[in-house]
Amino acid sequence: MTAGDFSRGTFVGRIWRPDVQGPAVVVLRDGKLCDITSRDIPTMRDLLEKDDPAAVARAASCESLTTLDAVLEASVEGTGNFSRLHLLAPCDLQAVKACGVTFARSMIERVIEEKAAGDPTRAEKVRGRVTAIIGDSLRDLKAGSEAAAKVKAALIEEGIWSQYLEVGIGPDAEVFTKAPVLAAVGWGASVGLHPISKWNNPEPEIVLAVDSAGRVKGATLGNDVNLRDVEGRSALLLGKAKDNNASAAIGPFIRLFDETYSIDDVRRADLDLRIEGEDGFVLKGRSTMREISRDPLDLVAQTIGRHHQYPDGFMLFMGTLFAPVEDRDASGQGFTHKTGDRVTISNAELGALVNTVRLSTECPPWTFGMAALMRNLSSRGLL
Incomplete structure (x- = not known):
């Protein structure tokens, strides 16, 4: 089981530490996850607010926690298990926004x-x-x-x-809130479908990490889980179609912009999708940012500005080219998920995001919110 090749570039993320019953900001160094959490960097939000977060992450003193392979093994279905070390979504205090219909x-x-x-x-x-x-x-x-x-x-x-x-x-992009702050799940976690949906699919996307000034600091992968039947009945049901327990997956790490990676790499990025069902069904798909109808920086500008501020920054899903039409069961009914599907979204520069599809009602409930985070950081002397 792998999340990709991280031998080149600056990769940062978040991990749950059971010994402190809270999250840690980590940087990947030589195949090991190193905790760089400190009073200066208590959250990922604080790291991304730095002028050069890649340089800060590389220079920060750290505590080596575990190997990447070990945390990947522990992260499978690890979400919600506070007794196990596991990967979290790499964002924390950022708003989770998404752009739709961009291809x-x-x-x-x-x-x-x-x-x-x-x-x-x-x-x-x-x-x-x-x-x-x-x-x-x-x-x-x-x-x-x-x-x-x-x-x-x-x-x-x-x-x-x-x-x-x-x-x-048209001139205006669709920008909506995908998930509440801290609600996104990470690598290995279950992703959730609202139980009323019978026609749905994954949406493999690149997600930008943007600071409070609107500066893009890096990118990662995301699954903007989509309920086609719910939104298809009415666009006013977008909130019900898009924001459910475990319906936003982000990870495995944010690749920070540095001398090896920039917004131009995002513009050229290709994404691969693989869905493997417990019934033996396999679907492969591909999406390329080369065909996006709006430039990534235009999407950022339509999200933040004098019209809307994000003092803790935001994560921005940029949409997908992928829209499956292959029949899975009955002829003419196209593709829809089944519980147990394993979804892998990958990109050569960003790694691979792997999740298993469940009903939102069967995924671990989201319980660690902002109040819990603030109390935990305070008890650890980080605030």
Whole structure:
């Protein structure tokens, strides 16, 4: 079991320490996780607020805790088990935000969900009609451009306009809150599906780590678990579709921007997805940031500014190209998760995020919130 090759670059994360009954900020050094938590760096938020967090993480004195291999083994289904050392999501006090409908191909699937009213049995017929009208004409469109406005007018005339096309090619990006602060789960944890959903899928994404001034300090991987039937019934159900117990996975580590990694690497990044079911089903997918309709820094600028501040920074899911249409069971019903599915999202520069699909009601409940974190840090003399 692996989370990737971390021999090059600066990787930081968070780990649960049962001996202090709280989290620690760690840096990966020579295959070992080293605790750099201190009064100067009590949280990941504080590290990312530094002008050069990579240099700070590399120079910080630390306590060697465990090897990467050992913590990976301990982290499988470790979420919620406070007696075991295990990886946490690498963010803590940051807001967890997400951008939707940022790729043309997945944007078409959102339109299909809406037109099918969340019914997978209707999706194939709707897909044929929508694709016949739209085709690949949106692939090279720059969102908010004059060309995009002309396409919008043409689609309205065809009677196929949708709110998803509006945020996909219009001037304003969709930005929503994916999870409460501290609610995201990390590598090896269960990811949760609301039990009412019968049509759902993973969303492999790159997640930016952004500080309170809007400066991107690094990137990691994320699974923006998606309930296609719930959101397809109504976009006003976005909160129910996106924010449930264990429905946001982030990790395994944040790769900080340094001389080896930058925003240009994010722009060129390719992501691979593998889903392995207990029934023997295997699905492979791929997403590339090269086809995103909005630049990552534009998404950041639409999230933070005079219009909205984040004093503890934020994590930003940037959307996905992946939208599975392969049939898993009945013909014409496409893909949906089954409990027990193992989801692996990987990227050569960021590693691999591995999680197992459960119902949100069966995942360990989220109990360690901000009050618990503040009390724990205070008891350890870190505040």
